[in-house]
Each structure stands twice: as structure tokens, then as C-alpha cells.
Amino acid sequence: MIRWLHISDLHIKNKADWNNYRKELFKKCSEIGKIDLVIVTGDFHDFLDGESFEMAKNFLQELVEKLKIDISNDLFLIPGNHDGITEFAEKEIYISAIQNKPLSLNKAIDKLLSMFQAYEVFVKELIPAYPAEHPAAVHSRVWRNKINFIHCNTAIAADGCTKTNQVMDVDTLALLEFSEDCPNIILAHNNFDDLNNEIQKSIKDVIRTNPIRAYLCGDRHMESAKQITYEDKQNRQIPCIGCYKSAPDPMDEYSNFGIIIGEWQGDNMDLRGWSWKRGEGFKVDSNITEQKIYMGDIEKTGVIKTVSINDNVDIKLTDDYNSKIDDCYEHQKEFIIKYHQLSQYQKSQFNRKYGDEYGKLEKEVSEKELYDYVTVANNNLILQDMLDYIKTL
Numbered sequence: 001m002i003r004w005l006h007i008s009d010l011h012i013k014n015k016a017d018w019n020n021y022r023k024e025l026f027k028k029c030s031e032i033g034k035i036d037l038v039i040v041t042g043d044f045h046d047f048l049d050g051e052s053f054e055m056a057k058n059f060l061q062e063l064v065e066k067l068k069i070d071i072s073n074d075l076f077l078i079p080g081n082h083d084g085i086t087e088f089a090e091k092e093i094y095i096s097a098i099q100n101k102p103l104s105l106n107k108a109i110d111k112l113l114s115m116f117q118a119y120e121v122f123v124k125e126l127i128p129a130y131p132a133e134h135p136a137a138v139h140s141r142v143w144r145n146k147i148n149f150i151h152c153n154t155a156i157a158a159d160g161c162t163k164t165n166q167v168m169d170v171d172t173l174a175l176l177e178f179s180e181d182c183p184n185i186i187l188a189h190n191n192f193d194d195l196n197n198e199i200q201k202s203i204k205d206v207i208r209t210n211p212i213r214a215y216l217c218g219d220r221h222m223e224s225a226k227q228i229t230y231e232d233k234q235n236r237q238i239p240c241i242g243c244y245k246s247a248p249d250p251m252d253e254y255s256n257f258g259i260i261i262g263e264w265q266g267d268n269m270d271l272r273g274w275s276w277k278r279g280e281g282f283k284v285d286s287n288i289t290e291q292k293i294y295m296g297d298i299e300k301t302g303v304i305k306t307v308s309i310n311d312n313v314d315i316k317l318t319d320d321y322n323s324k325i326d327d328c329y330e331h332q333k334e335f336i337i338k339y340h341q342l343s344q345y346q347k348s349q350f351n352r353k354y355g356d357e358y359g360k361l362e363k364e365v366s367e368k369e370l371y372d373y374v375t376v377a378n379n380n381l382i383l384q385d386m387l388d389y390i391k392t393l
Contacts (some may be wrong), residue, residue: 002146003033005067006260006383008041008189008218012055017248019274022059025259026066028274028282035067037143040224041218041243042080042189049161051085053122058337060126063318073144078151079136080189080219081158084115089213091115098157102167104195112156113137117316138172148179148346150212154190162303163219163392166190170202174392178210183295186215192228194393204230207238213271213339214239221245222256224341225291230304239293241271248276253345255288260288287305332374335387339370346393 012018044056064071083190094111098104105112116136123135132139135151142148148171157167178184182291192200194213206212207230209381213236224242244258273288300385339361342350351360358380361373385387 001033002036002264004037004039004043004262004264005035006039006241006243006262007031008243009221009245009255010040010056010059010247011043011046011245011249012059012083012247013249013251014055015250017250017278017328017354020278021248021257024276024281026063027132029067035069035261037069037074037076038063038067039149039187039216040075040077041187041216042078042155043082043218044077044080045082047082047085051118053083053118056124057122071228072129075082075127076141076143076149076151076187077126078187078192078218079119079153079155081155083119083136084155085115086115088114092159095157095159096168099159099162099165099196102157102165102199103170103202105167105169105171109156112154115156116153120123126229128371129132138176139170140176142182146182148182149186150176150178150184150186152186152188154195154217161379162279165196166194167196168200168203170199170206170219173204173206174354177211180189180211183213185213185293185294188215188217189207190219191242192260193226203353204228210321210377212238213295214241216241216243216253218243218245221252222341222343223256223258223260223275223285225271225288241288241291241293242274242366244275248278250278254343256343258282258285267294269293269295287357300325322353332378332383334375335377335383335390336370342390342393346390349393350386353389358382386391 004065042062044053060075061071064075073243084205088111092263094108098108112243113134113136131141136153140148140150140154152168152173154166156169180222193202207228207257216242220242221244223244226240227237228240229237243259243260245252246253246257246259248257255275256275258273261274263271265274269292271291273285275285276282276295276338312349345359359373359379361370374383377386
């Protein structure tokens with residue numbers, strides 16, 4: 001069996017929550033069994049930390065030591081929006097230009113990558129013989145001839161404010177050599193749905209023409225699991241798996257904290273989510289647990305055999321409403337799924353915006369009440385606006 005640990009968003013605050021979590025994480029990994037590799041999907045510090053990645057560096061060095069793995073071969077990391085903090089002249093102009101024309105990187109890519117100079121120093125301090133000249137650029141690394149990880153920087157046009165419409169260098173992505181002998185897995189900071197629509201299309205083209213099995217990400221600070229449909233045919237999907245925030249902060253009421261464990265045996269990588277809460281510690285999270293990534297051979301037809309995966313979360317619908325939800329328009333179903341992902345803080349934000357005019361959704365809203373709510377919202381032509389707003393939370 002091959003086992004990986006997926007963590008993300010190490011906005012470390014040296015407080016009780018972090019130090020208790022850190023010790024419990026080491027213990028939990030020991031209980032789970034031998035961890036073979038670690039994946040970190042971006043954000044290694046906060047903007048307020050300046051160019052210092054010291055806390056993340058110390059933690060990762062301690063982590064790989066506790067796991068008894070080789071940091072040069074078994075640690076895979078990509079940058080997030082908090083990691084592009086090196087200033088350069090006319091930075092805002094370059095970012096604005098790329099946000100408006102995301103497929104026209106050209107000469108701007110070198111300028112945009114220069115934001116990640118401090119990040120690249122951090123990576124090369126961790127892994128002195130890093131195989132790519134620029135760790136912040138799009139590149140691939142093969143783990144022990146078994147998994148080819150595609151490192152993607154989706155934060156090259158991050159402005160510190162906008163959470164959606166993110167951009168990456170799809171020109172370089174399309175030029176990469178993808179392995180035919182082992183599974184290819186994309187690592188990115190931003191959720192696929194948070195990328196610019198044209199960038200999404202280009203990535204779908206890459207997925208359709210290459211044997212890619214999954215898209216792993218972070219950024220949202222909460223777990224998620226959905227499908228990326230790259231062609232309108234049966235089984236033309238790969239899972240998009242979003243990781244928890246992996247550094248608890250007592251002042252953070254927005255995020256879900258935890259880790260994802262992947263266990264590869266046979267054709268499937270079985271995923272297990274472990275959420276962490278103050279006063280409770282680690283508990284198995286059904287939102288991720290039992291999700292799967294197909295890692296077996298690709299059939300001669302070129303179709304990737306996908307494994308059934310729930311849409312984002314296990315909604316636990318009653319039988320009375322299961323068929324009704326299935327009959328909803330896609331955006332109605334999508335609203336219900338995304339609403340179940342919201343934290344209590346996010347739900348209160350939603351109620352502040354729409355509650356007075358369209359009615360507040362209670363914290364423990366029933367499935368019937370939620371179904372009735374989206375039906376009324378859809379009939380009043382406001383549901384799409386609500387859905388767009390939820391996606392920004």
C-alpha cells in the first residue's frame with residue numbers, strides 16, 4: 001500500500017491550537033500507518049509575515065523527520081496566493097492585464113513569477129537539489145516512478161482580494177510530457193471552479209488529451225469533493241479534491257481544519273478526511289472519507305475509468321426529497337450542495353445579504369425547507385445571484 005498525507009494553507013499562528021494540533025497530527029499519522037509522501041497545496045504563511053517562511057519551513061522539516069521520509073523525494077508543494085509576496089515595479093498593472101486577458105501571458109509570465117522569489121528560496125532551502133529551476137513555475141515531478149505530480153501555480157494573478165477568476169500558465173501546462181506509465185495528478189492551490197472560465201477550458205483540454213486522474217487543491221480552507229467533467233460523455237470526469245486548512249487558529253471562525261489521507265492499493269486511491277476541532281481532536285469526516293481516485297490502467301478506448309464520487313458532500317437527503325432534488329435544474333441542486341458546505345459564519349453572511357428580503361435560512365434548516373427555499377428563489381429569478389454570492393464566501 002502507498003499512503004499520502006495531503007495538507008494545505010499553513011497560516012501558522014504559534015498559539016495553543018496550533019501546538020496541540022501539531023503534536024496530535026504526528027500521533028495520528030503514527031496511528032494510521034506508514035506515510036510515504038506529503039502533498040502541500042499552497043499558502044505557507046500570511047501576508048503579514050513578510051518574506052519569512054520560517055514557521056512553515058520548521059514545521060515541514062519536523063514533519064518529514066517524524067514520518068521518516070526523504071524530504072528531497074517525498075515532499076511535493078506548490079505556491080498559493082499568500083506566497084507571491086516579492087514586490088516588483090508595476091505589479092498591479094501586470095496583474096490587472098492578465099486578469100482581463102488570461103490567455104495572453106507571453107512576456108508577462110516572467111514578471112508575474114518574480115513575485116514568488118521568496119517562495120522559491122524557501123523551497124530550495126527545504127530541497128536544495130530541487131529538480132526545477134523555478135519551483136513556482138508549471139513543472140512536473142515523478143514520485144519514485146509511481147506517480148507524476150503536475151505542479152501548477154494558480155496564483156500568478158492573485159491580487160490579495162479576488163478569490164475567483166484565477167489564472168495559471170496553461171501554455172506551459174500543455175507542453176508538459178505526461179506519463180503513460182503511471183498516474184498523473186494535478187496539484188494546484190485554487191479550486192478548479194475558482195479559475196477563470198477560459199483557463200478552465202484549457203485545463204479540460206489537457207485532461208482530455210492526457211491520462212490525468214485527479215486535481216488536488218486547497219485555498220478555500222474547507223474540505224470539498226466534486227467532479228471535473230472534461231467531456232460530455234460517460235466516465236469523462238476526474239475528481240477535484242479540496243483540502244482543509246491544516247493550521248488551526250483560535251481566531252479563525254471561518255475555516256475547517258484537518259488533513260486528508262490517501263491510501264493506494266490496487267486500482268483505487270481511497271481517501272479519508274480527518275477534521276480537527278478544539279476540545280475534540282481528530283475525527284473521521286464523511287465529506288471526504290470513502291471518496292476515491294482511480295489509479296489503475298487506462299483502457300484502450302482512452303476513457304479513464306472513474307469511481308463514483310458524491311457531489312461535494314454527503315447531503316443525507318430523505319427519500320421524499322431525493323427524487324425532487326434530482327429533478328431540479330442544475331443550479332438549484334448546486335445551491336443546495338454548496339449551502340451544506342458553508343460554515344455557520346458563512347451562513348450568517350448569506351443571511352445578512354439576503355435574509356431581510358427573501359427570508360433567513362436557519363442554522364439547522366431541514367432538507368424540505370431548503371428545497372422549498374431554492375424553489376421560491378428560482379421562481380423569483382434570484383437563485384443564480386444567491387449561488388454566485390455563495391461561491392465568493
